[in-house]
Amino acid sequence: MNLRKYLKVYKKFLHTSLASELEYKTNILVDLITAILSLVGSIFLLSIFFQNNGYIGGWKFEQALIIQAIYTILNGITNTWFNPNLTEIVKHIREGTLDFVILKPIDSQFFISLKKINPSGFLEIMLGFFLLLFCIKINQINLSLSFLSLSLITISCSICILYSLWFFISTTTIWFVKTWNAIEVLRSFLYIGRFPLNSFSLSLRVFFSIFIPIAFITTIPSEVFLGLSQLWEILLEVIVASVFFITSRKFWLFALKFYSSASS
Amino acid sequence: MVQNIIDVRNLSKSFDISSKEPGLKGTIKHFFKRQTKSLKVIKDINFEIKEGEIVGFLGANGAGKTTILKMLCGLIYPSEGSILVSGYLPFRRKENFLKNITLIMGQKQQLIWDLPPIESFYLNASIYDLDKFEAKKRIKKLSEMLEIDEELFIPVRKLSLGQRMKSELLAALIHEPNILFLDEPTLGLDINAQSNLRKFLQKYNKENNATICLTSHYMKDITSLCKRVICVHEGAISYDGKLDLLLKKLSPVKEILIICRSEEDAIKLGNSGFTVKNKIKNEITIKIENNSITSSLKTILNNFDIEDLFINEPPIDEVIGKVLIKKDYDI
Numbered sequence: 001m002n003l004r005k006y007l008k009v010y011k012k013f014l015h016t017s018l019a020s021e022l023e024y025k026t027n028i029l030v031d032l033i034t035a036i037l038s039l040v041g042s043i044f045l046l047s048i049f050f051q052n053n054g055y056i057g058g059w060k061f062e063q064a065l066i067i068q069a070i071y072t073i074l075n076g077i078t079n080t081w082f083n084p085n086l087t088e089i090v091k092h093i094r095e096g097t098l099d100f101v102i103l104k105p106i107d108s109q110f111f112i113s114l115k116k117i118n119p120s121g122f123l124e125i126m127l128g129f130f131l132l133l134f135c136i137k138i139n140q141i142n143l144s145l146s147f148l149s150l151s152l153i154t155i156s157c158s159i160c161i162l163y164s165l166w167f168f169i170s171t172t173t174i175w176f177v178k179t180w181n182a183i184e185v186l187r188s189f190l191y192i193g194r195f196p197l198n199s200f201s202l203s204l205r206v207f208f209s210i211f212i213p214i215a216f217i218t219t220i221p222s223e224v225f226l227g228l229s230q231l232w233e234i235l236l237e238v239i240v241a242s243v244f245f246i247t248s249r250k251f252w253l254f255a256l257k258f259y260s261s262a263s264s
Numbered sequence: 265m266v267q268n269i270i271d272v273r274n275l276s277k278s279f280d281i282s283s284k285e286p287g288l289k290g291t292i293k294h295f296f297k298r299q300t301k302s303l304k305v306i307k308d309i310n311f312e313i314k315e316g317e318i319v320g321f322l323g324a325n326g327a328g329k330t331t332i333l334k335m336l337c338g339l340i341y342p343s344e345g346s347i348l349v350s351g352y353l354p355f356r357r358k359e360n361f362l363k364n365i366t367l368i369m370g371q372k373q374q375l376i377w378d379l380p381p382i383e384s385f386y387l388n389a390s391i392y393d394l395d396k397f398e399a400k401k402r403i404k405k406l407s408e409m410l411e412i413d414e415e416l417f418i419p420v421r422k423l424s425l426g427q428r429m430k431s432e433l434l435a436a437l438i439h440e441p442n443i444l445f446l447d448e449p450t451l452g453l454d455i456n457a458q459s460n461l462r463k464f465l466q467k468y469n470k471e472n473n474a475t476i477c478l479t480s481h482y483m484k485d486i487t488s489l490c491k492r493v494i495c496v497h498e499g500a501i502s503y504d505g506k507l508d509l510l511l512k513k514l515s516p517v518k519e520i521l522i523i524c525r526s527e528e529d530a531i532k533l534g535n536s537g538f539t540v541k542n543k544i545k546n547e548i549t550i551k552i553e554n555n556s557i558t559s560s561l562k563t564i565l566n567n568f569d570i571e572d573l574f575i576n577e578p579p580i581d582e583v584i585g586k587v588l589i590k591k592d593y594d595i
Contacts, residue, residue: 009390012390013387015383024378097374100367100372100374103337104388105391261334261339
């Protein structure tokens with residue numbers, strides 16, 4: 001893979017998608033307001049849960065706020081990259097414009113996963129980081145190199161799992177043509193990621209760890225911040241993220257063999 | 265000797281198609297249990313195309329022309345048989361192969377809708393690994409050939425269909441491919457835009473010795489660009505050869521409208537052994553076989569008092585229309 005070429009193409013992706021989005025100023029403004037209101041609403045909801053009981057699933061409000069911060073960062077990443085690109089896959093396949101993607105001398109997964117960005121998602125990422133910094137302060141977390149590395153690894157793994165799950169579902173469009181509903185179900189599950197995993201019953205915990213690995217997406221990175229994580233958990237998250245990514249990649253290459261393009 | 269650039273052997277393609285009975289009952293049945301059947305849309309076809317050739321694929325809707333084109337450019341996998349394009353197996357989509365081909369579809373677009381076409385050109389240039397200087401040079405050259413200038417800086421959504429199609433062509437040709445697959449490139453364009461596009465394709469073919477595979481329902485595209493046509497009927501090739509031979513075969517006679525000086529001359533001409541289509545007063549329309557036109561006209565001019573005459577070619581659409589419904593042509 002020619003890294004220089006891919007960086008050059010990504011620079012062009014950034015430029016063209018920013019230019020496209022900036023054509024519609026009002027839309028960006030509405031998106032920014034939505035992001036702020038959504039965060040305020042989520043914190044308010046969380047505070048209601050903790051109003052009568054100081055602990056939920058062994059987590060204090062200040063600790064649960066870390067999950068909310070990580071969730072906000074991930075949701076920002078989702079809105080910046082995954083939503084504009086991965087939902088387009090369904091459209092590309094339904095309308096047959098995937099033809100133009102797979103006939104370009106560039107990795108098709110790279111192209112359809114990163115071609116667009118939604119700049120309003122950046123605000124959400126920033127809000128998430130500010131909230132995280134606030135949480136570090138109120139939970140009196142010591143910032144050390146190992147802590148920062150582990151945080152970075154676990155958050156990267158979370159992004160990877162989320163991307164792979166979404167990409168996997170979108171890829172099935174090649175056979176099922178319409179998978180909007182499956183993506184909506186995935187998004188609904190992600191909302192659950194705002195709460196500590198321990199606050200759910202055992203059966204749900206198993207479900208959210210094995211079938212839809214929400215636990216890996218928000219809870220484990222949050223545990224790293226609180227110093228509650230175990231090494232095996234982090235290793236497991238790295239393995240799960242790698243397996244998910246490799247599987248989604250292989251599945252995409254396999255699915256392309258069945259792509260029949262839309263009739264003209 | 266000119267080499268074959270496309271070589272297709274025993275190529276077949278099948279699709280699984282689901283069918284549904286009408287009505288609510290059929291819908292419910294279809295939801296729970298789909299009836300699918302394998303449909304062979306391309307049936308054991310063979311052909312070669314030489315470098316620099318322009319070949320038109322003719323056939324009715326659903327005959328399989330676009331499916332053939334999509335297999336040639338590597339979009340879909342063949343079910344059986346082999347395809348070699350420029351020495352590559354298209355469906356493997358190797359980088360060097362992809363840099364050598366392009367696909368242009370009249371009904372699909374790759375330009376970024378909200379931005380001027382120039383942005384899409386530079387994006388494609390980076391994908392094809394062209395530096396800024398080279399990209400600029402090629403955009404200038406192609407935009408001059410396509411006669412577009414200001415349009416390059418207007419958002420795509422504000423361009424007319426003709427301007428958009430020209431920009432689509434530029435985006436698809438920025439890497440200067442040698443093999444062009446064109447699927448109804450003039451669809452929806454007005455007569456002038458169609459004519460300009462055809463002129464451009466002729467020029468591109470000449471300057472780059474490019475091979476062009478074209479499908480179109482506009483016969484003018486076929487007649488002005490293609491010397492050779494491949495007719496596809498229900499997934500099989502019904503004719504592969506020169507277009508003028510096909511036209512002669514399909515339309516062996518010409519109609520001649522003759523205006524005589526008097527009605528008596530017209531009656532005499534009608535009784536002299538020619539096949540008469542119709543006669544109104546001193547105007548008579550006769551049918552003459554293509555191979556005897558010169559001698560027949562000589563006889564008529566020598567023996568009858570003729571005021572004027574017109575040779576009518578049968579409408580090309582009508583003639584080609586016969587191809588679309590016939591299974592086989594032996595020429």
